Amino acid sequence: MRVYGVNKMDESHIIQKVDINRWEQAQEFELKSAEQAIGSDDDWNKWWYExxxxxxxxxxxxxxxxxxxxxxxxxxxxxxxPSITFDKLWFEDPLIQFYITHNLNGSNSYLRKIRNHVKKNPINYLLKLYSDKNMVIDLSSSKLEDLPYKDQQMDLIICINVLDHVNDFKKCMEEIFRVLKNGGLLVLGQDLSNKEDQMYCPESYEDIGHPIKIDHLLIEKILVGKYHPLFEKILTRDEGRNPKAHYATYLGILQKETIQ
Ligand SMILES: C[S@@+](CC[C@H](N)C(=O)[O-])C[C@H]1O[C@@H](n2cnc3c(N)ncnc32)[C@H](O)[C@@H]1O
Structure with a gap:
């Protein structure tokens, strides 16, 4: 990948950790945007799927x-x-209490389907759908930095569009690694930021909702020796969701290496 002529050693565009007050401000913003996102049916989930x-x-x-x-x-x-089978589904998000009690306003067919079932929201829909099939769903409002699960408990972990919202990126990656089974799979999707973004889109660095800034080199450094990619892509700026703010987007389906 091209690094746009900047010194690779200059990491002043990276923000891996923020203090708790800064994270709480981001979460207040997140709560407000979630109200709109709930009403608009989808937070880019279909885009990531494609x-x-x-x-x-x-x-x-x-x-x-x-x-x-x-x-x-x-x-x-x-x-x-719909395309896999599983025994137990776990959802974690510090705002999960809000998400499961908030009503929907949207009008597409997915939402109509949900309304027909539970008149609530997507997580409640999944709760209803899978509890009817005797599959267990568990919800947690813990932070990713401190997951309430046992070592190697999970077979598949999905982490999409989360890491630039957290309090401590490195701790989150350590927790994911801890709770994922040897040979288990991690689905990781993440907008990336570099020096060019910092220089030409300074507003993205003042953006209250996205306190963490990471680039592909840092992701590669964290993953190397720990995961083996089964699927990996780095989208260019123009292929991403917000070309003005992000030079690239990371997508990986990664298998945890068996560590003795
Ligand atoms: C932009 S939303 C994306 C939600 C979802 N992953 C999606 O793609 O639709 C970011 C989510 O990260 C959550 N989040 C922020 N900080 C977190 C943390 N420290 N641990 C776990 N989740 C966090 C927020 O509450 C929010 O629901």
Missing amino acids: KFEEYSVLKSKHYNNVLEVGCGPHTNVRYIL
Whole structure:
């Protein structure tokens, strides 16, 4: 990947960790935008589904424990569940209490379907759908930095559009690694920021809702030796969701290496 003629060692565009007050401000913003996102049916989940080539790498397999971290009001896993089987589904998001009690305003067919079932929202829809099939769903409002799960408990973890919203990126990656089984799969989708974004889109660095800034080099550094990619793409600026603010977007379906 081209690094736009900047010194690779200059990492002043990276923000891996913010203090708790800064994170709480971002979460207040997130709560407000979630109200709009809930009403507009989808928080780019279909877009990620298409870019991940319909998650075809995951298809037709059984996973005992499936966890979506920072699942948001809509979840990305709803696009995966129809093509896999599982025993237990786990949702984690600090705002999950809000997400499960908020009513919907949208009007597309997906929402109409949900309304017909539970008159509530997507997570409640999944709760109803899968509890009817005797599958268990568990909700947690813990932070990704401190997951309430056992070591190697999860077979599949989905983390899409979350890491630039957190408090401590490195701690989140450590927790994902801890709770994922050896040989388990991580679906990682993330907008990236570099020096060019910092220089030519300074407003993206003042954006209250996205306190963390990471680039592809940092992602590669964190993943190397720990995961083996089954699917990996780095989208260019123009292929991304917000070309003005992000030089690239990372997508990976990664298998955790067996570590003795
Ligand atoms: C932009 S939303 C994306 C939601 C969902 N992943 C999606 O793609 O639709 C970011 C989510 O990350 C959650 N989040 C922020 N900080 C978090 C943290 N420290 N641990 C876990 N989730 C966090 C927010 O509450 C929010 O629901």
